[in-house]
Amino acid sequence: MGIDIYCTNRDCSFEGKQCFEYRRKLLDALRDYLTADESTYERELKYVNWLYREDNEDNSYMNITEEERDMGYEELKKKELDGLFSYIFLTERSMITYTQAVKFKKTFDKMNSFFYSKESRFLDLDMIKHAYCGKGNHNLQCW
Numbered sequence: 648m649g650i651d652i653y654c655t656n657r658d659c660s661f662e663g664k665q666c667f668e669y670r671r672k673l674l675d676a677l678r679d680y681l682t683a684d685e686s687t688y689e690r691e692l693k694y695v696n697w698l699y700r701e702d703n704e705d706n707s708y709m710n711i712t713e714e715e716r717d718m719g720y721e722e723l724k725k726k727e728l729d730g731l732f733s734y735i736f737l738t739e740r741s742m743i744t745y746t747q748a749v750k751f752k753k754t755f756d757k758m759n760s761f762f763y764s765k766e767s768r769f770l771d772l773d774m775i776k777h778a779y780c781g782k783g784n785h786n787l788q789c790w
């Protein structure tokens with residue numbers, strides 16, 4: 648299971664596939680990062696916890712207003728912690744652009760230690776790196 652990804656550069660044959668398991672692992676890493684400094688990231692954490700709502704029977708995660716959600720997301724953006732979302736919520740019609748890759752890397756570098764503590768490497772990083780190193784000439788398209 649995954650989303651197929653190819654490079655939009657006509658002279659490049661790079662292809663990849665997003666593994667769905669990494670979506671969850673990235674979200675887990677983000678949550679661990681915020682939880683480690685809970686008093687600083689209270690609002691952000693509330694928003695991220697809400698993203699888990701679908702696979703949680705505990706309804707307390709739903710206990711968040713729209714305003715709180717917006718605020719949590721805005722805070723994540725301000726602190727450059729929203730970079731993973733473009734990859735976590737990738738769809739078949741998404742693109743991974745250079746700008747997104749830069750944002751992803753900024754956030755990912757911050758939670759790197761949380762990700763690697765999970766006994767598995769983030770293998771999809773190659774794809775982000777492709778868009779990143781391509782500096783806009785190797786944007787990726789999903790299908």
Ligand SMILES: [Zn+2]
Nearest residue numbers: 654659661785
């Ligand atoms: Zn390429």
